[in-house]
Amino acid sequence: MGHKTCFHCGLDSTSSEITYDEKSFCCNGCKTVYEIFSINDLTCYYDLQKAAGAKPSDIEGKYNFLDNDKIVESLLEFNDEKTQIATVYIPHIHCSSCIWILENLNKIAPSISASIVNFGKKTVRITYNSESFSLKQVVKLLSSIGYEPFISLDDFSVGKKNTDRSLIYKLGIAGFAFGNIMFLSFPEYFQVSGFWIETYAPIFRWLMFTFSLPVVFYSAQDYFISAYKGLRSNILNIDVPIALGVTVLFLRSTTEIIFNLGTGFFDSLSGLIFFLLLGKFFQQKTYTFLSFERDYKSYFPIGITKINADGKEESVQVYDIEKGDRLLIRNEELIPVDCILINGKAHIDYSFVTGESEAVSKKSGDKLFAGGKQLNSSIEVDVLKTVEQSYLTQLWSNDVFNKNKEDSFTTLTNAISKKFTIAVLSIAFIATAFWLFNDASKALNVFTAVLIIACPCAIALAAPFTFGNLLRIFGKLKFYAKNASVIEQLAAVDTIIFDKTGTITANKETHIDYEGLELSGNEESLLKSTLRNSNHPLSRSLYSLLNEHNIVTLDTYQEHIGKGMEARHEQDSIKIGSAPFVGFASETATLNTAVHVSTNNQYKGKFTFYNKYRKGLSKLFKRLKRDYDLVILSGDNAGEKENLTKLLPAKTKLFFNQKPEDKLEYIKHHQNSGAKVLMIGDGLNDAGALAQSNVGIAISENVNVFSPACDAILDASKFNQLFKFIKASKSSIKIIKWSFVFSFIYNIIGLYFAVTGQLAPVIAAILMPLSSISIVVFTTICTNVLGRKLT
Known part of the structure; x- marks a missing residue:
């Protein structure tokens, strides 16, 4: 009898006499794995690498401890009503076949919606429906196909502390x-x-x-x-x-x-x-x-608003958050830590974490997980544990948000x-x-x-x-790139597109004048309470300018991107935004950005913003213009066109009244013409444009602008150093x-x-x-x- 090898794992199968589908197997376990792959049309696993599998071990009763809810809870990184996410360490991951089969687990078990492999760390991040599947079933499935995870019960860690010596x-x-x-x-x-x-x-x-x-x-x-x-x-x-x-x-x-x-x-x-x-x-x-x-000293310069014991608000960096802190989460802000909802109406979008776009409503006392994004009104939460930078890094690097990026x-x-x-x-x-x-x-x-x-x-x-050391250096200088490919892509760009408000303008130095009917105390309180919910740069500037007022909990709040926001408290309603949005149609041309206000359907007046452009803007644009096509895409009116024309180099393209979808289409059009586009925005209204561009950079000015759509975060104080960062990227190549x-x-x-x-x-x-x-x-x-x- 000639020598035979197992079709699945490559071990000697001469003496086993186990065959199936005219193929030899060393044991029933390997035969079962092949049957699973065959039934689910996954046999191309063996085309990627012959005999790439591992012999499945006997696991009967081995993982009964996963019936304990307390242990399971400690192993999960996300656990909502329907969805659970766990990251498991699998020592056997070694080749492209492993990655392929582990990222196609959903074809074997439909209850698994996503599985992402980190090849370097030998981990798999698995998202599954907790109503029809459990963590124990996930582990048993992995073991049955030859990828038994390592789970340490000593500290409930999933192999992450298992150092290979x-x-x-x-x-x-x-x-x-x-x-x-x-x-x-x-x-x-x-x-x-x-x-x-x-x-x-x-x-x-x-x-x-x-x-x-x-x-x-x-x-x-x-x-x-x-x-x-x-x-x-x-x-x-x-x-x-x-x-x-x-x-x-x-x-x-x-x-x-x-x-x-x-x-x-x-x-x-x-x-x-x-x-x-x-x-x-x-x-x-x-x-x-x-x-x-x-992983731990770079990446996230984003801040969050902390509410002190005396009720005052201050912006702190996310890694300064401590257990027990009270945080304010505004509309469109990311929740950076696991926490308990205290005040407000939570409407959480967990698509960054689970891939599910349907938002879920939460009530006071419910647990909220890091990575969710609050929609509509602001909420107050109490922190359960400090931020895990590695988790946020993983969230930012999720392949879901890298579909258009090439490495x-x-x-x-x-x-x-x-x-x-x-x-x-x-x-x-x-x-x-x-x-x-x-x-x-x-x-x-x-x-x-x-x-x-x-x-x-x-x-x-x-x-x-080269890229690793440059990422570290950039991080120390407050320019936080997602990964090495960002530096390579940055070196290749030939077109640079800027948003205006909050990007080339410095919000903290903006001068604001009010013109119109005097607002009553209740109206000012409602105005401030409404602005408190918004993360838009103009809202933040105006919010910080208004006098202290009792903050009221809004009955309804809605923000219309590119137009404005509206809210209601008891019998009073308010609209804040563009002139047409608040119902004021006879606006005359102005050279400055204005935010209009109406209460109870009565027009009150407008706040005019006299923009202060960022330090070194004119010099930066002149240096960039030598090598790049420069474009300003602004959602504001054309009132600033004359000022910008004087400030910026000749032939800089200026476009105003651009909706978020207009910006995205503009970038897509130029990319189809062969352009390599760098988009620089505030990370909020520009999320689509940042995702579409070859490189998307979000400007951070002590606010929580984090978005997985961006490839890098630049601290606003380093804005005038942008040319040097691009030049350094070119030098790294x-x-x-x-x-x-x-x-x-x-x-x-x-x-x-x-x-x-x-x-x-x-x-x-x-x-x-x-x-x-x-x-x-x-x-x-x-x-x-x-x-x-x-x-």
């Missing part, structure tokens, strides 16, 4: 073995003869062989596994030449020991693996540091690495064949040295380290290209010495991680220099 252990063993093998090789190095050769040489050589075993079969196992999985999927990854070099060195050295032909290359072998792992450890620690800087540079890097690997293997075999015919004693060293010296790790590292050039030059020089037989494998093993480290150092230094130029 295997690299440290592998590095320690490789270092220990390398040192001892070098020590045992000293007599050979110094060519000691006579009694040594006859008595101790065989013992020392077998000791070196013994020390090499854990190095090859434990420390180097990741390279073999990665190479095997790549070859099985017809992919030549960067670990193939390394695994090949290690195998050749080990077999050749073992042969020499067995037949007493010499001491072998165990010193080179252990040194190779030690230095490879050392370089890998350095890369991992450095990139982890960069990721930590981005082409990573693909380019991978393509270069793949071609590079093919070229290296070709050179290695050609050079080895040449030396076999000319000097066979050098052939092995040449083959191994070429495979080691020309590893394309340095090329693969250039982009993530040049740094990556120079890194490619240096890596190419290094490899050409190294290959010359390797092919000509002048480079020992152990020296190549030292130089390879050094080349990777040099690229990291080069990109870090260059990006730090860029950072100093930005300050």
Whole structure:
């Protein structure tokens, strides 16, 4: 009987005699998984990578603890009436097939509405209908298809604190073995003869062989596994030449020991693996540091309004929120923390979290979850726990909001690495064949040295380290980019579109005059209470200007984007907004923005805003105009056109009375013509335009303007530095290209010495991680220099 492998997991299935659909399986578990995939039309899982699955384990009764509501509640990150969201850690995630099947769980279980894989962290964020499905059923489903999650009951964490220390252990063993093998090789190095050769040489050589075993079969196992999985999927990854070099060195050295032909290359072998792992450890620690800087110290400059014990309101940053604080959440504001509703009518849109667009109503005493967006009137809430930046980061990075954004540079890097690997293997075999015919004693060293010296790790590292460090630097300078692709896209833009109010105007410095009938105390109180609900820049400016009044709870409140807002309290009604909206049709042309007010259907007057433009605006536009097409898209009337024409460079396009949908269509039209558009807005009325643009930047002025639609958040105080940020993004692309050039030059020089037989494998093993480290150092230094130029 011939050897058979399991169609699902690739293990030996010769003795199992389990077949289904003319395919062999090692156990009924793998057969069941295949049946599940077949029934649900998911067998293309095996087209992505052959035998990619894992053997499902027996889980009967293993997850009964998930029947405990208290434990389940602690594992959930969102739990509403119908929807629950949980993030589970799955150690088996390792390839594109895993990602594909885990992101198509809804085809196996319709109660699952979405599942998003974080490949780097090996986690899956699963959204499901809690009325027809439970967390226990989710876990059992994952286990049944070979993706059993890791759940720690010690602290109710879903594997997030399960730190992988295997690299440290592998590095320690490789270092220990390398040192001892070098020590045992000293007599050979110094060519000691006579009694040594006859008595101790065989013992020392077998000791070196013994020390090499854990190095090859434990420390180097990741390279073999990665190479095997790549070859099985017809992919030549960067670990193939390394695994090949290690195998050749080990077999050749073992042969020499067995037949007493010499001491072998165990010193080179252990040194190779030690230095490879050392370089890998350095890369991992450095990139982890960069990721930590981005995840927890950057990203969210957004503020929230905190209500103090004396009733006064102040704006605080979200990561300064503490348990027990009282917060004010206005219309269209995001709820940054889990909290309890105290006052007001909550109408929460959880589409950012669950993907469901239908808003839910909540009453006083109900729990509200972070990530929901309040619609209509303002609410007051008490904080249950502090903000989790990692959660908000995950929310911002949700793939739902990245459909129109492309990340082409990573693909380019991978393509270069793949071609590079093919070229290296070709050179290695050609050079080895040449030396076999000319000097066979050098052939092995040449083959191994070429495979080691020309590893394309340095090329693969250039982009993530350059962008990673620049993201950190930008964050410190209050420009918070969502991810590395934002920097790449920012470097490619050729058209820049600005909103006007709240973007190029400074709300805090705006002067406001009132013209019209005097407002009574009740009318002013109603006006202030209505403005309190709105997040619009003009509303915020006017709200802060009005005198203190007793805030009343509105019976109804409605905001009409681009027009104004209306509210009712007891018998009184009010409208605030444009002249036509409040019923005042005889407005004369004005050079300034105005907000009109009517109460109980009687026109009262208008508040005229004398805009103060942001510091350095004229200088910024003049610098940008040299390289970019500049456009102003404003929802206000054309009253400011004359002022802006004097202030801004010639040929700057100005469009007024633009509704949010008009802005979106304008951007889409120019993109269809080949333009790469950067949109800069206030993050509220411009959400559609920010999402449609190639890069969308929301301006933050101590308000909660967070929107997943934006790709970056720029602190308003750094607005005049926008040109420098774009220029730095362009420079980062040049740094990556120079890194490619240096890596190419290094490899050409190294290959010359390797092919000509002048480079020992152990020296190549030292130089390879050094080349990777040099690229990291080069990109870090260059990006730090860029950072100093930005300050």
